[in-house]
Amino acid sequence: MAKEMIVNPYDVQGDVDYARLGKEFGIKPLDEKLLKRIEKIAGEVHPYLRRGIFFAHRDLEKFLDDYENGKKVFLYTGCGPSGPIHLGHYTIWSFTKWLQDKFGIELWFQFTDDEKFLYKNKTFEEIQGWTKENMLDVIAIGFDPKKTHFLVDTQHAGIMYPEAVKVSKKITFSTIKASFGFNDSNNIGSIFYTAMQTVPIFLPSVLSGEKQRCLIPLAVDQDPHFRISRDVVEKLGHYKPSIIHSKFMSPLTGVDSKGSSSNPDKMVLMTDNAKTIKKKINKHAFSGGKETVEEHREKGGDVNSDVSCQWLRYFEEDDEKLAEIYEKYSKGELLSGEIKAMLIEKLTKALGDHNKRRAGAEKLIDKFVYKN
Amino acid sequence: MAKEMIVNPYDVQGDVDYARLGKEFGIKPLDEKLLKRIEKIAGEVHPYLRRGIFFAHRDLEKFLDDYENGKKVFLYTGCGPSGPIHLGHYTIWSFTKWLQDKFGIELWFQFTDDEKFLYKNKTFEEIQGWTKENMLDVIAIGFDPKKTHFLVDTQHAGIMYPEAVKVSKKITFSTIKASFGFNDSNNIGSIFYTAMQTVPIFLPSVLSGEKQRCLIPLAVDQDPHFRISRDVVEKLGHYKPSIIHSKFMSPLTGVDSKGSSSNPDKMVLMTDNAKTIKKKINKHAFSGGKETVEEHREKGGDVNSDVSCQWLRYFEEDDEKLAEIYEKYSKGELLSGEIKAMLIEKLTKALGDHNKRRAGAEKLIDKFVYKN
Numbered sequence: 005m006a007k008e009m010i011v012n013p014y015d016v017q018g019d020v021d022y023a024r025l026g027k028e029f030g031i032k033p034l035d036e037k038l039l040k041r042i043e044k045i046a047g048e049v050h051p052y053l054r055r056g057i058f059f060a061h062r063d064l065e066k067f068l069d070d071y072e073n074g075k076k077v078f079l080y081t082g083c084g085p086s087g088p089i090h091l092g093h094y095t096i097w098s099f100t101k102w103l104q105d106k107f108g109i110e111l112w113f114q115f116t117d118d119e120k121f122l123y124k125n126k127t128f129e130e131i132q133g134w135t136k137e138n139m140l141d142v143i144a145i146g147f148d149p150k151k152t153h154f155l156v157d158t159q160h161a162g163i164m165y166p167e168a169v170k171v172s173k174k175i176t177f178s179t180i181k182a183s184f185g186f187n188d189s190n191n192i193g194s195i196f197y198t199a200m201q202t203v204p205i206f207l208p209s210v211l212s213g214e215k216q217r218c219l220i221p222l223a224v225d226q227d228p229h230f231r232i233s234r235d236v237v238e239k240l241g242h243y244k245p246s247i248i249h250s251k252f253m254s255p256l257t258g259v260d261s262k263g264s265s266s267n268p269d270k271m272v273l274m275t276d277n278a279k280t281i282k283k284k285i286n287k288h289a290f291s292g293g294k295e296t297v298e299e300h301r302e303k304g305g306d307v308n309s310d311v312s313c314q315w316l317r318y319f320e321e322d323d324e325k326l327a328e329i330y331e332k333y334s335k336g337e338l339l340s341g342e343i344k345a346m347l348i349e350k351l352t353k354a355l356g357d358h359n360k361r362r363a364g365a366e367k368l369i370d371k372f373v374y375k376n
Numbered sequence: 377m378a379k380e381m382i383v384n385p386y387d388v389q390g391d392v393d394y395a396r397l398g399k400e401f402g403i404k405p406l407d408e409k410l411l412k413r414i415e416k417i418a419g420e421v422h423p424y425l426r427r428g429i430f431f432a433h434r435d436l437e438k439f440l441d442d443y444e445n446g447k448k449v450f451l452y453t454g455c456g457p458s459g460p461i462h463l464g465h466y467t468i469w470s471f472t473k474w475l476q477d478k479f480g481i482e483l484w485f486q487f488t489d490d491e492k493f494l495y496k497n498k499t500f501e502e503i504q505g506w507t508k509e510n511m512l513d514v515i516a517i518g519f520d521p522k523k524t525h526f527l528v529d530t531q532h533a534g535i536m537y538p539e540a541v542k543v544s545k546k547i548t549f550s551t552i553k554a555s556f557g558f559n560d561s562n563n564i565g566s567i568f569y570t571a572m573q574t575v576p577i578f579l580p581s582v583l584s585g586e587k588q589r590c591l592i593p594l595a596v597d598q599d600p601h602f603r604i605s606r607d608v609v610e611k612l613g614h615y616k617p618s619i620i621h622s623k624f625m626s627p628l629t630g631v632d633s634k635g636s637s638s639n640p641d642k643m644v645l646m647t648d649n650a651k652t653i654k655k656k657i658n659k660h661a662f663s664g665g666k667e668t669v670e671e672h673r674e675k676g677g678d679v680n681s682d683v684s685c686q687w688l689r690y691f692e693e694d695d696e697k698l699a700e701i702y703e704k705y706s707k708g709e710l711l712s713g714e715i716k717a718m719l720i721e722k723l724t725k726a727l728g729d730h731n732k733r734r735a736g737a738e739k740l741i742d743k744f745v746y747k748n
Binding site for chain 1 (some may be wrong): 490493494500530533534536537538540541542543544545546547548549550552553559560561562563564565566567568570571748
């Protein structure tokens with residue numbers, strides 16, 4: 005029997021059926037009309053949009069309406085600092101950077117250090133260490149320091165907690181139980197926490213006195229937080245956030261689950277060097293190829309289950325080239341090892357560039373952290 | 377059948393049996409030995425101690441040990457700002473002022489504006505208004521501005537929330553349910569809140585880097601917050617707080633329940649003028665006298681059920697005089713109306729003095745609010 009599908013910020017289990025998930029969550033597919041509107045603004049359509057990696061949304065039309073009408077809008081995304089950053093984070097933030105560049109708008113970036121402390125078996129100090137480490141990776145993405153504001157929950161509690169209190173009054177524990185699968189043995193900080201994640205939706209409006217709509221790029225498991233938030237913030241006089249949802253980047257071990265930094269062998273970390281990247285891909289990347297070279301040449305490989313093929317969707321920007329690779333792999337003209345080599349090359353380049361930027365990131369932290 | 381006794385910060389019901397409550401809460405009676413130790417330090421024993429108004433404690437010995445050994449200790453009490461201050465608050469804070477004066481120590485005074493917003497059907501702005509109003513009454517008590525620090529939960533969240541997060545990780549919703557009678561329909565802010573009330577127990581230690589023990593004077597219904605806190609703060613490396621518990625001041629309408637500001641006719645408010653005081657006492661103070669003057673003269677009145685007699689325990693400092701009044705009332709030599717007149721005189725004087733100080737309090741707020 006198939007394992008039951010569970011998708012929430014604290015638990016992802018089973019084979020994720022995105023069509024079913026979309027229906028259950030009540031989110032809409034990203035259609036051609038929306039992609040055209042984005043193209044008109046951005047001058048291009050990001051590969052992740054063309055390829056259905058970002059596949060769904062809530063109220064994206066309203067965000068685009070406001071933008072087109074010259075109203076101030078902003079981006080909001082974040083990071084839970086409890087371990088090293090991996091490619092799953094990197095790809096969502098790269099897309100977020102593209103949005104910032106193309107739309108020319110502000111990004112509020114939340115580091116949920118309280119959340120990670122409350123949910124993980126780590127000390128407060130360990131989480132603070134990861135917060136700083138993760139900041140370096142976020143800065144290395146290349147966000148505009150003049151238009152990007154870091155919020156760290158425990159460092160910005162002075163402005164965030166009073167707003168979180170207003171949010172929390174409108175959410176019962178019943179709602180939290182239903183959304184996150186909690187029970188009475190959860191700690192009371194973790195129960196309160198979703199109120200803190202709601203605040204950046206409207207904090208820029210409160211701080212500036214100008215009501216602004218935001219767009220949240222996120223991995224779909226984060227949607228339950230904002231499903232709760234959307235009703236609440238409207239009751240508080242703010243705009244519901246617009247959301248654009250990405251599928252999970254699969255771990256190296258297979259396309260049927262979610263990447264995570266808890267097992268570093270299953271994911272490529274941003275700090276992995278060329279040697280480690282090569283080793284991880286060659287050793288762990290699940291192959292869609294056949295048992296023997298002869299059989300593979302004859303019957304061809306399976307693009308959909310081959311993790312390297314799937315990961316190339318994130319790193320090979322040229323649509324024609326990707327299609328050609330897929331065709332040749334399906335026909336057995338390309339071997340799994342050859343696909344792996346292509347992926348290794350792409351990743352080595354991308355992560356090499358990232359780590360060059362990361363090396364100069366520490367001195368920029370101060371420019372990014374929002375001044376209370 | 378007697379109504380079930382419920383005593384927690386959010387619900388007080390039934391006839392309060394303090395002996396039984398002490399056993400259920402696991403708090404110890406204030407004994408002669410402890411009063412002697414206090415007398416040795418203070419040079420006197422406050423009437424509220426002599427008369428059993430403060431009747432129980434937790435770890436008071438340890439607080440006195442530390443004080444006597446020259447270690448730094450402090451007082452912590454607070455106010456939930458959702459309405460006008462009444463005599464119930466005033467008497468606890470007067471006693472707290474006496475402790476501050478006699479021990480010469482710092483007082484950390486918490487305004488739990490988040491709590492009241494979360495529990496009451498009032499807006500955030502209304503609660504902020506009450507916070508300011510209540511501050512005036514607290515200042516009018518006469519605390520030493522150099523040794524008194526106001527913490528307002530939403531204004532001091534920058535230093536309080538990160539510590540509350542550490543506390544909250546060690547408290548489950550099961551514990552909250554058992555302590556406060558909550559259920560799944562409670563809002564998540566109210567569930568988290570007790571963590572904020574825990575913070576002032578150790579915040580002065582964190583801010584100064586010097587581990588200090590505190591003494592919390594409170595009405596006994598607040599004990600459940602700290603019953604939870606005591607175990608938690610010790611796990612975080614801080615001292616368990618010492619606590620000294622007062623009985624409830626009864627409302628005018630009868631000695632069998634708890635005073636509250638929700639029905640202003642049942643309590644004398646600090647802002648009541650001489651005319652209102654007179655009217656409230658004469659009209660609402662439950663009389664322990666007999667039906668007719670003749671019967672009263674013959675059989676005498678009941679000191680224990682006569683609210684004016686009971687309230688005189690708070691305002692007639694002279695033990696001999698109070699004993700004489702009680703004796704004469706019991707014998708029918710004094711009428712209820714005469715007791716009322718004595719109480720009115722005492723209250724008019726006390727509240728008149730209070731309101732003179734209150735009139736000059738606003739310009740002192742800044743001296744009292746802790747500078748983040």
